[in-house]
Amino acid sequence: MNRMKLCLLAALTFGHGMAEAAFRDNPTEMTTSIVNPSFEDGATGWANAGFWTQTNDSPTGEGWTKDGKIYMERWVADSQTLPDADLHQVVSELPVGVFKVVVDAHAVNQKGEPEVCQGAFLYVGRHETSVHKGGEYQLRAVAVNGTLEIGFRLKGTDANWAAVDHFRLLYEGHDVEAYKEELDILLAVAEEGAAQENCHNLTSLRKAIETAKETGDSVDELVAALQGLDAAINEYDRLAVQYGAFERALLNAKKLYDGSDYAGKSLFGKVIEELEPLADNPEGQDLMEAVSKLEKATQDYLDTRPSNWMTIRNGALWVDDRGEPVQAHGAGFLQVGDTWYMIGEDRNNTWNPDVNMYSTKDFVHWKFERKIIKNGVTHPSLGNGRFIERPKLMYCRKTGKYVVWCHWEQGNYGASEAAVFYCDSVNGDYKFHWAGRPLGVKSRDCNVFVDNDGTAYFISTIEENQHLGLFRLSDDYLSAVEYTELFKWQSREAPAIVRHGDTYFMMFSACSGWDPNQATFSYSKSLTSGWSSRANIGNSVAYDTQAASVLTVTGSKGTSYMYVGDRWQDPGLAESKTIMFPISFNGNSIVFDYKPQFDLDLSTGQCRDVAQSCYVPKGKWKVRAFSSQETGSENGAAANAIDGNLQTKWHTRYSGGVASAPHHIEVDMGEEHEIAGFLCAPRMDNSSNGLVRDYMFLVSTDGEQWEAVSGGTWLPYYAGVYFEPVKARYFRLVALAGQYASISEIDILQEAPDSFAPASVNGSWRLGESSPFYNTNPTVRKRSTVTLTAKTGSSGGSWAFYGPDGEMGHTNEYRIDKVSDENVGVYTFIYSDQYCQSAKVDFQLSIRGTDVESVESGLAVVDTKYYTLQGMEVSEPLGKGIYVVKTCYGDGIVKVEKKLLD
Template identity: 65%
Template sequence: MKRFFLYGCFLGLFLPVMGAEVNEPTEMTASIKNPSFEEGLNGWEAIGFQKQTNNSPSDEGWNKDGTVYAEKWVSSSWTLPDVKLSQTVTGLPQGSYTVKVYAHAVNQSGNPEITKGVSFFAGLNEVQVGAGGEYRINVIVTDGRLDLGMKVSSTDANWVACDNFRLYYHGREEVDAYRKDLKEKLALASAAMSEKDCHNRSQLEQAVHNAENVEGDIESLLTAILDLEQAITEYRRLTVEYGAFERAFLNARKLYSETDFPGKTVFGEAIDQVSPMLDVPEGKDLVGAVTRLEKATQVYLDSRPSNWMTLRNGALWKDDRGEVVQAHGAGFLQVGDTWYMIGEDRNNTWNPDVNMYSTKDFVNWKFERKIIRNGSTHPSLGNGRFIERPKLMYCRKTGKYVVWCHWEQGNYGASEAAVFYCDSVNGDYKFHWAGRPLGVKSRDCNVFVDDDGTAYFISTIEENQHLGLFRLSDDYLSAVEYTELFKWQSREAPAIVREGDTYFMMFSACSGWDPNQASFSWSKSLTSGWSSRTNIGNSVAYDTQAASILTIKGSEGTSYVYVGDRWQDPGLAESKTILFPISFKNNTITFNYVPRFDMNLPTGQCRTTGMTHLVSKESWKVRACSSEEISSENGASSNAIDGRADTKWHTRYSGGVSEAPHFLEIDMGNEQEIAGFLCTPRNDNSSNGLIRKYLFLVSSDGIEWKAVSGGTWLPYWTEVYFEPIVARYFRLVATEGTYASLAELDVLSSAPSYTPVKVTGSWQYGTMVSSSKNPNLRENSTVKFMARTEETKGTWAFYGPKGQMLHTNEYNISSLKAEDAGWYSFIFTDYYNQSAKVDFKLRVRTSSVGVKEVPSEAEGIVRRQYFTLSGTEVPIPVHRGMFVVRTLYEDGRVDVVKVFIGDSDC
């Protein structure tokens, strides 16, 4: 009855039209809004398409109609992203129609000659578009509506254009037209049933059965066509929505099975309520089911017990394998109680894979896998193309995980983006598309998903001149429109977060790998109304560049955590990921770095960590310093221990610059056990005097000093640990630099999980090599001290008894003197900021006590042999005793001596 009523309505409404002769179709192009684009794209839903006025279509064999046509074009070096141009025509009578359009889809490079992935569609029918010309589709309209347009999906074309859509009505009396349309829809339905993930198979089977047994009258054919259309439409809906529902269901069930929080019973009931839809999804509100599961998941997560964890900045992270976490330019996504992080693996410095890690507390990291691999995920990766700043999103509509990133070549001339996707968060991601989004040059990038699920890709565009905000399609796989922001301001590393009804965007200037001043802007709209930029933090953004802003939601509220890359620290592979809390109030950002803080994911809270491990400064005083600037500014050395980060010590520059090494020496007033130190850099608008190459010395009496830490890279505002030692005095030395400065200097009473690498040492005396730590050697002889470690990620420092300060793991003395006696120390500081060392105590003897000296290597020795007193030749002696040494010289002389070799010589 319903179908008959619809037919009657249309019959009465369009009776004059329907009375036309069947062989003379009635043009109904007027039913299409703006069919020739003379009003631009008004009336059309244009996802990625743009209007154009040139005459270029004539090069492809057809001419535009009027002055405007629609197109999507990128340089022939690239291919088009997924785009779509569509319109729904309404108020049409039932019957047979022909839709026509002039169009082409080509690759102007000539390769391939015949492109794929572009179609002209009307209703459920479509034809592939290739060479320029007129395309047509015959279609039956069953319900007064007709969707028509162009769509591009995974194409190898670089130019698609269309113009002059036309619509012709043939009436409803052409039985052959109905039979042809029925045949085409039968093919679509059969293809759908053959798919593995067909979720309304019974509906399709019934519609196909009815169609194959339909009677030949128009009403029966129309009914069969309508049944097929509904089944095919439901199949396409379920193809999208079932994937999202299944992924939400599996994520919820995984969380349920792996956890045991207080709200588990209620959470399980919510999962059970929607589980029948897995088997029978036809006609079900899967989108609503996803929403219910998401709400139930958040309620369950809010029942988690409080769990405060301390996060420490400035050191490399290790994963569950004991390997260094490699995820630079990181992107983050929360799934249940697990956070996933992806980023660049800079072990392969200029061709990074993309790694994924997971955590439940941001302290313990599990390596999931390489989700994007050079030469595997895409043949160009590692072969002319590389990835930077990969960012991860979850598309609620499709249930797929999507990665957008910067897709580049060695000279940064490509200026492109790339898109990858996967059905599971930690699976192998598939390549979808790469190119310039909407034809715009794109580099440094990020993503943002708004509260309504709309996703955006934001990047620095057009040679780093502006920022481009690209709204993404509903499936997050392509850009559909973009807005230029912050024109001519040369911003990069954009990161967007929403707090309430206000959007905040952070960014940096463009200065390569070097840090610079961070700034932010705010707006009530993403596409307009952004405030002027306001600087935040110090002049180098605490030696970071923004990667992400995390929104931490929990049972007690919401916190925000800034994530920045500390690039080149000191190399790309050693770049650190820095996190610290930020907050928003009255359109401002509180952006203050801390070397450590506490975070509670279940409650959504952050707090400042108590610094009880810092030694009290109550009795401290500056004992000495290399110089201080007190004429042109307050750079007094006492500022380094005043407990304030807004003052500083600075070496002299007025009346002549004080030369390196620069040092600051502190008397703590009494002996303390110390296990590390913290150097807070200056916090004004300059990084002048930042200390990198350093030594840290301690003493109990202020006379004899020992080196306990050192290297060529003092980490920025980061705790450095060494083996606990009792001392009253300490000295920080900047071994190089025109100036030195710092805001505050602290020492630590304890070091968390101090597990330094093992440093071994040896020394070479002639051809003899010994690992003894107490060499007793003759005056005027030559010795070489050496230190080694199996760890490669770290730097060296050396300290000698006469105050020698170098950055090496080898030290030579060509002619020993009595004053060379003393301690020789080699210190290795790894990139976990742990210092370890090896010490040698050298004694220098002035006489051999009547034993003839063994000649030195400098005398032209060809070969030296060792014999026992019984005449047996032995290797270089490693035990004490009397030996006969036979030495052959270059001039032919032979010297044989009897020598006693003691423990200190071995």
């Protein structure tokens, strides 16, 4: 039936000239008012949370036949039961009257237990009926305001398979008895709402209730009473939602006001004072307009913050206010007032991460808020067969609720689902809302995007990582309502969307497990169509990152955009780093240049390069030595490592025979400097060949005597590495392993950051099998066996060793058998942690003299040896006790005696 006929029918029904029974016996078919009633276009037109499209003919086994090619279902193995799910649509432009909805459906447990399943419902308006065995189900309801919500819901069901298809809508006209029944239902709803302590439209509800109770039995009177009740109930629902949004906005504004003291505080306070009375008297008010006023006042107040430049350093684990490593991988972000909140995976529990939340006002100092989603607590399946990846956080201003979408998965990645959680406060315990395949589509790596108009989207890699799916979310952000397939067959993952002006940019990576790969981007004027061909950005490994988020930082002087990526497996999953650096836009291109450190001012929305004064100037530098260089097949000269150009590189020899490790480069800085770190930039071209990981960094004042100050098995990728300040003119970087070594640039850092706090490293040594001596100056006789040991209370870092003969390795223990003169010297053990800090302990090994050519007197003592009562020789007394002491004199006399020594 076309729209003109619908309007005519609506007009005719108000004349009441036709008998009610005639409508019931010969209802008018209005199924065309339903968008996609038999799901031939998938879930288009439906708000779908948890159901999947299916094309097989299995419903015939349950007693009904699908209509067309597609039906909707949810299925799990018969050893399980189905999670909650919902599929609904609001049908609009309907005449007032009674409607019958007919649908084919079932909800069964294929094990046969129970025979009749519970927890599956067909619903129309405020009416519902249980669905169990397969067949046709019918339900009648009254439309009083031109709309009718129809749907299929699973709630606590004991079924393992539910399916639905072929919604039909039949108009039966006016029915006095049906109106009276509907009136009783709406009266009960209205009276329940009026009895609530937080009823925000009590006056209009009471008036509608009073009118309904006094109404007559005519169709006109019943319809008027129904419409009055329906309007009052809808107003109650509207205010309930808007009040939550207003209340949250007001609470956030008051929290910001109470916790800060910026220049615009007085004006900000006046806006709060003006709007606060609405909390007590919201009836008839547009609370969303008040929300907008609070949002504007908040931004105006934030724009009065004083400038506060902070240096962001990449490559190290972030630390929270407890001194613990920040665990928030695959991070999502949300700004509330002057505070940014970050959520992410806690990979301390490697394969079953909780979701942690942190907060910051400067992206340097992080406060641990809480675990907002916990294994076995938030949902019984979490940590018990199910886990979360890439949680993302949004604020729904229409409801005042905070919403998390994430990847919801099982061990073999066969589930391919999403999950949704929500909370009334940003840092509260989040509640599970729903899990499943959005609109029935297999979904994995994911992200979210909220557009300027507040419309939210969930984007994920879909259908076994073959395409990307863009899902428009419902107004409350809790379900997907529309789906668009993008970048078909291009196998993209880790998508991240940002809007700049009227252009959308999307970044993503290829699928290569935990290993980094070439990042690409696309742009479009529309989210759902018109995306450009992909173009490369960054180097071949996206600077060892994979996109997690793109932040829009707006302040009093402008807007900056921050790329946030995960540096996975660095070196382990729990040690994966969060990397952040500014990006910008040039027409339809992204300027995507990594920065090991940069300055950010959240108050002004600006970023800048760090001052060059933090680096030792290179004007007098020259390469003094190198192990090899490649100049035959490319320009891989060692001098390129200090030329100030990231596009050139030093590369070890590979043409005419590959140079073997260790590889090294040695530089003369021309004069002595006090230095506190170094920065090694890997090659920036389309290859990661020659990346240095196992390393040693040495310094010298004279080019002859070398001191090891940093080393380990995991040189951070393009990040400053810091150590205790030391004077040096020369430095040498050694790559201890690898077929090749390649470096684009080396810089020397003049001072460590204020946060520099390296681990404490202690030393001890043993003589033979003795108990340890807790000092670092072993003095022993020749031919002794000495074991040197270094320890730290920290974890997650790596060790390096440097001996007096130039020996290098990765150990915290070194054994010397049959000590000789060649072993005398300094032995250095270095511990490099996950915060890009190196600490060390030096042992000075000496030999006790025993060879005597002449003595001043025969009574002179030339040697003394100590033995325990068990006969074990020790280099010196281990503590208070009785020892056997053997004393040798210059005239050859040897005296042996027991002594009590302190």
